[in-house]
Amino acid sequence: MSDTTVTSSSIRNLIKANIRNYSMVLMLALIMIIFSFLTDGVNLNSRNFTNIFMQNSYILLLAVGMVLVIIVGNIDLSVGSVAAFIGAISAMLYNSGANMFVTILLSIILGVLIGAFQGAWIAYAKIPAFIVTLAAQLLFRGLTYIITNVSPISLRDDNFKQIASGxxxxxxxxxxxxxxxxxxxxxxxxxxxxxxxxxxxxxxxxxxxxxxxxxxxxxxxxxxxxxxxxxxxxxxxxxxxPIVVIVLGVTIIFFSFITNNTVIGRYIYAVGGNARSAKLSGINSELVVFVVQLIMGGLTGLAGVVFTGYMNSALPQAGNNFELDAIAACFIGGASASGGIGTVIGAIVGGLVMAAINNGMSLMNIQAQWQYVVKALVLLLAVFYDIYTRRKTGLG
Structure with a gap:
């Protein structure tokens, strides 16, 4: 009797501890099932599944980096503008004669350098990430307008778009x-x-x-x-x-491995949980924050290339609300607004939840303004759910 009671108690505690990790997976399945009835199964066909990944690949890439930023207790408001800036630079590089591999590599390196620029201000100058990335949002949006002369940059051929839709x-x-x-x-x-x-x-x-x-x-x-x-x-x-699914899959596996099986991964969670305690434990908190910004910058560069390929041109207004979609994906996927909690897989699931909602409403011909309303409510409820479950499980 005692053993049964202990086992039941352990199972209940296990369910409570993991409900935040798996509830969004169940929610994603429920959303797909509901829209299958509302769209006569169109949302479940093979072509639509492929389109969902192609249309949201750049947001999912940004979400992988954003969840690391959120885990260390920061936020990055600049990724949309930086993606637009790097997308324009990548188009110029490609049009100048660079091959696809060189273009992607240089774009990622440029993203890392931009991440280093922002990381230095955040980690070492101790300026809040909100302020630094807000300034960078304005800076790189302005630079994008300058280098594009507020006009789209067409690509020299269709090879560029293969990374996004090939x-x-x-x-x-x-x-x-x-x-x-x-x-x-x-x-x-x-x-x-x-x-x-x-x-x-x-x-x-x-x-x-x-x-x-x-x-x-x-x-x-x-x-x-x-x-x-x-x-x-x-x-x-x-x-x-699709090529972009392979790129996304490799990115997810790589950063999931880093967060779950490496020293830097443990340090990221330690700094996000309590930066002061991590510092007293011998962890170089500033370096951890700096490295996370480097990762975010590199993934933003990759996302910029993917979006440019998807649109088959570099648009000066590209990247609008990308940062909000990426942040929403992380919070919906279980990341905590207070830092220290979150997973790469969770961020991807959160991004797919938003993608499934957008896709389902589009198939139903629901107007864009109502889609914004629904997305706002989903984000608000997700953050409320995070706070509620943290209180129930004694984590808050």
Whole structure:
């Protein structure tokens, strides 16, 4: 009887501790199901799934960097303007004769340099991130207007847009219009995920941390596996794997590994949890904040290239509200406004929640102004949910 009570109590505590991590996944599934009825299933077809990722890839890339910024307790309001600026520079580089690889590499390097510029002010000059990034938002918006002369920059050919809307050359295993390469890729991604999860579980057990019961762990792997295979099946039955999905997947896996399995990842959470305590523990808090801004800058550069490719031109007004969409994705995905809490996967799920809502309302021909209203309410409720659950679980 006593053992049963302890087990029940442990399960309840486990559910409370993880409800914030998985509730948005359930919410995303619920949103897709609701819109499937409202759109007669159009939102679930393979073409629409591919379009969702293509149309929101740059926001998801920004969300990966933004969640790290939020975890350390900061915010970045400049990413939209910086993405527009780097997008314009990338178009100029490409039009001058640079190949695609060089253009992307130089754009990312430029983003890192911009991140270093902002990081120096934030980390070492001790100016609040809100002020620094607000100033940078105005600065790089103005510079974008100057270098573009407030006119779009057309690209010399259509090769540039392949990164945003092209299909990967690995789509070679095709039979009767089904791209089986996508299914194979889904299996590979799932196996990588399983290996990382098992390794993470073993490390937690090794260092004495609490882990979920094996049955819960297996159920979690099966659910994630179903999601991965479902998505790969959608790609397989349309045009195969988009290039931007591969770019996004590599980015997610890389930064998930960094946050979960490296020293710098632990330092990021420590600084966000309590910067003063982290400093007293020997962590160079300033360097951690600086590195996070470098990462944010690099991902902003990549996002700028992707958006320029998606539009097939560099627009002077590009990037409007990108920072708000990225921030919203992080908070909806479980990041805490007070710092110290958040995950890369959570930010991606949050971004997909917003993307699914936008896509569903667009398919229903709902006017743009009402879409803004719905997005605002979703963000407000997500932050309220964060505060509420932190109080209930004793974290706030």
């Amino acid at each position: 299909m990967a050359n690995i789509n070679v295993l095709t039979i009767n219009g089904v791209y089986y390469t996508a299914l194979v890729a889904g299996v590979v991604v799932f196996l990588i995920y399983v290996v990382l999860e098992i390794q993470g579980r073993r490390n937690k057990i090794k260092y004495g941390f609490k882990v979920s019961p094996m049955s819960f762990f297996i159920i979690k792997l099966l659910v994630i596996g179903l999601l991965i295979f479902g998505l790969s099946q959608r790609f397989a039955t349309y045009r195969g794997i």
